Amino acid sequence: MFDMKKVEIEWGGKTLTLETGRVARQADGAVLATLGETVVLCAVTAAKNVKEGQDFFPLTVHYQEKFSSAGRIPGGFFKRERGATEKETLTSRLIDRPIRPLFPEGFYNEVLVIAQVLSYDGENEPDIVAMIAASAALTLSGVPFMGPIAGARVGYADGEYQLNPTMDEIKAGSLELVVAGTRDAVLMVESEAKELSEDVMLGAVMFAHRESQKVIDAIIRLAEQAAKEPWELASSEGNNELLGKLRELAGSGLEAAYKLVGKAERVAAIAAAKTPLKDAYADADPATKLKASKLGKKLEAEIVRTAILKEGRRIDGRDTKTVRPIEAMVGFLPRTHGSALFTRGETQAIVTTTLGTKDSEQMIDGLTGLSYEHFMLHYNFPPYSVGEVGRFGAPGRREVGHGKLAWRAIHPMLPSKDEFPYTIRVLADITESNGSSSMATVCGASLSLMDAGVPLKRPVAGIAMGLILEGKDFAVISDILGDEDHLGDMDFKVAGTTEGITSLQMDIKIAGITEEIMRVALDQAKAGRAHILGEMAKALDHTRTELSAHAPRIETMQIDKAKIRDVIGTGGKVIREIVAETGAKVDIDDEGLIKISSSDLSQIEAARRWIQGIVEEAEVGKIYTGKVVNLVDFGAFVNFMGGKDGLVHVSEIRNDRVERVADALSEGQEVKVKVLEVDPRGKVRLSMRVVDQETGEELEDTRPPREGREDRPRGDRGDRGPRRDGDGGRGRDRSRGRGGDRDRGDRGPRPERGDRPERKEEGGDPEFAPAFLTRNDDD
Structure with missing residues (x-):
């Protein structure tokens, strides 16, 4: 079939x-x-x-x-x-x-x-x-x-x-x-x-x-x-004769026009030189007009190419290896995180760098699944950059391609995400164009990134090379103009550092070039690249040590993977609370790497302390700053490590007696506490009285030791004799159970709680305090 x-x-x-x-x-x-x-x-x-x-x-x-x-x-x-x-x-x-x-x-x-x-x-x-x-x-x-x-x-x-x-x-x-x-x-x-x-x-x-x-x-x-039968092509007979007539009418005028150095003057002179052609063929049929127009462009190419190949003279008067004057400056815009203005001849780019957090990464949905890109470089080419009226809107294929070329040139020199955990966006806006705006983007991007404090391994520069090829004769030209690009045979772009090439792009308009031509182009591009890097260094030759005041700060911390759940909390409760209370953004990955970001360093520090409090264990003898979160009859619970609470017993609030806890402390009050004890269940006992609440320094404990008990040696208690009643009890009628009435004898009625006689120890005995609790934020 x-x-x-x-x-x-x-x-x-x-x-x-x-x-x-x-x-x-x-x-x-x-x-x-x-x-x-x-x-x-x-x-x-x-x-x-x-x-x-x-x-x-x-x-x-x-x-x-x-x-x-x-x-x-x-x-x-x-x-x-x-x-x-x-x-x-x-x-x-x-x-x-x-x-x-x-x-x-x-x-x-x-x-x-x-x-x-x-x-x-x-x-x-x-x-x-x-x-x-x-x-x-x-x-x-x-x-x-x-x-x-x-x-x-x-x-x-x-x-x-x-x-x-x-x-x-x-x-x-x-x-x-x-x-x-x-x-x-x-x-x-x-x-x-x-x-x-x-x-x-x-x-x-x-x-x-x-x-x-x-x-x-x-x-x-x-x-x-x-293969199918090949199509027949239209005959090109008569082209040489028509080209000769065009040369007679406009040849000398075009040669003079292409000797003018300034682009605006040259464009005006070329238009004037073509006027005799328009007059001569004003009444011709459309096909002849079209052919004359195409051959007129061929005549222009012939004039430009001959001058370069035979005389070594280019449109703007340069020789084949000279790069146009370069002017570079950084910090061009006041509120951006990094900016540069790069001008090479009549090509100019404003390039800005913006630093963001992980949630600014670009999500890419492709054949391999979802992936995330933390470095973006976008290129815009508005019509005013070439003095024209044209479409202005979403980027076209050319803009996407030029941006990717610059991206490839810069990407190998970027630090790893571990070294510099920022999302980076570089934006290049071309404001003038007359030859290789993509390579101007590379140079401007390098300067802008260094101005923003991104630690590039080395600055990157780019240069565009051209080719004029006639038979076996050829000329490679550095830093091509727009007209040389249109009328030449090659667009050869090389970007790199002082140490080597980071990107290479070549497009040929003829049937191809040889290895010899490519070798000459690469060697000539190396010299041009070195010159451009030297000019860039006059503006900035190293990465700034400080980020812009307007850029977010990001700090990273590594925690045990087993503690990730504690930091996130049930349904994300804990991490949302950290973000809401501190104002910092917090991201955590599956390996326990946490990134905390904010433009306010105090917010970062607050979030970092909070997380450390969740993942670290309280250290006995260490002093912490905490916040009173709950008052009870026997003391106060203090949150002192973000996610940990401990009890300051009423006897540990201060050295003198505290009748009511509420008289000494209030909820939300910031206090400084020392960890006295962490029991096997993780319960923490704290003290305020041994810490200077102003300076946070530890004070000498001047309270006299309590009578007996802890200071009295217990010794050998000897034989305590037989148990009473012979049932192993201690004077209790076991048959009545734990809730039975005991014979109180002549002891009289139990006094009311408030009428009890005071204990000898000032502040009460912690031994008789109810067992303290630790709050669980997940409950």
């Missing part, structure tokens, strides 16, 4: 399967790719006609993760997949970037690529599988695609490269790098590294490219069995 075609290869110790002809048969191309038990379906459709007036290539890539692929039901109210998550957006870009340059110039048919994760085994990441499936589907579709491509993920641990490592292996290693390329060259690189050298990074790129060749061969074998 199905005309199914399939190829299989062993790749990285696992089986990669590509199949077509069974699923999504009405698409122009559809491939089901399987690696391990991770399965991705990619379907490609393309419009057969071009929309009138279309002057760009409308390629759209959508990557979607089905929760059912991991046996999960989505969270939230609707319980279904909704808009694209950050990971889905980033993976869509990851697929888009290497395939876009492989469509021929002038091809403007709309192309839609949809990759859906149908099964996820928790081990083989679906993004690489989706990229391979997209490449195979395009190759089979007949759409003019100069592929195939393949992608691979590379890790690095113990001096060895790892092909398609698991997430656990990546976390344990020092590199996560994704590479996509054709058979002959590399097209795209995306990475995060822990200060690796240029040689190690280049080696990882080339290792991934070599290992990808097996996948490219498999796609070609599948295409030989199932």
Whole structure:
């Protein structure tokens, strides 16, 4: 029934399967790719006609993760997949970037690529599988695609490269790098590294490219069995003649315009130079106008590229290695926890850092389940930053991608959560842009984090490199401008510290670059990065030792896991009471690690003392500060360790006699007490009279010893003789039971309690006091 075609290869110790002809048969191309038990379906459709007036290539890539692929039901109210998550957006870009340059110039048919994760085994990441499936589907579709491509993920641990490592292996290693390329060259690189050298990074790129060749061969074998007939492309005859006419009309004016250093002056001069072109083709048909417009851009690229390649002169007058002037300042905003203003030429970013507590962490609901992220970096690019009118609202794919690139650059230099238990949010607002605002974000983020007191291991800087390639001749240019980015062949971004690279991203607009070009670009970027770090150090070269006065303080304490229940209390009663009474936030994990946070240090200290009182045992002889919580006839109960109460007997309130406890103490009164005794049941006996209530210092006990009893040696009591009545009792008629009447003889009536004669010992004898109790907050 199905005309199914399939190829299989062993790749990285696992089986990669590509199949077509069974699923999504009405698409122009559809491939089901399987690696391990991770399965991705990619379907490609393309419009057969071009929309009138279309002057760009409308390629759209959508990557979607089905929760059912991991046996999960989505969270939230609707319980279904909704808009694209950050990971889905980033993976869509990851697929888009290497395939876009492989469509021929002038091809403007709309192309839609949809990759859906149908099964996820928790081990083989679906993004690489989706990229391979997209490449195979395009190759089979007949759409003019100069592929195939393949992608691979590379890790690095113990001096060895790892092909398609698991997430656990990546976390344990020092590199996560994704590479996509054709058979002959590399097209795209995306990475995060822990200060690796240029040689190690280049080696990882080339290792991934070599290992990808097996996948490219498999796609070609599948295409030989199932590829559709290729589309016919429109002829480009007459383009050279039209380009020559445009050069005559505007060539000299454009050359002069591109020699102007200032962006505003240059833009105005370029617009004036194009006026003869508009006049010449004002009455032409729409197709000719469109062709003239596209060739006009090609003429601009030719002028700029020739000046760089032949003369070494760039648009703003710099040579190929010079970085534009840099100005950096920190503490730019008064109420933020950390802030920086970073300006490089005509690119500028305001970057702020906000510190929060654990409850500010970002919750991520993905295929692997719920996870929490304590470091966020968000990037905004308003239209005024390039002097334009445009959409202003939720971040688009570009903003998400640029923010993630900066996140990868900074992330390896952050302290661990144990070292710095804060949730960190960095916000980059681009206020001017003329070349690599993402790298300005990296520099500004590093300064802002240090200004906030986040202990970065080392400052991080980033630089964007460009490429002009004509045949075998090429020029690598440092710190590219916006126009150089548009008219050049490469966008190569490198971020790192003085010790090595933390992030590398490369996008190629041509069929690919060689290892030699990449080596030159990496070496030149290293020198540029060192220069930028030096300029940043003039503003701030170390992390501030004190947090902002407006930032919350967080203290951590470790308790025994057996005491967690005591701190939380029944239904969370105790921990809620601590938060309500002290004003501090308290978080406790399953290992007994407690984080106490507040902008007021006194609140943190109050909560810490309270918790210590719950988990610690009272120490005999130690003096504590407590609060009277209950008054009774024989004394007062004092809460002195947050969760512990002890009894101050009436005789231990002060040295002189206390007739009524209420005359000496009141509920809620703060007192200082010394622990006299802790009995085997945990009951605590306290004393106030031996502690100076003003200073908390211990006083000498000046009370004379009591008569007899404790001071009198008991000695040998000898033979006490036979028991009376012969029944082992002590003069009681046992036959009447405990409640029977005893013969009181001539003792007369029992006196009323208040008429009893006073005891000789002043303050009463504690031996005759009722047994004291300890409150239980859970009762």
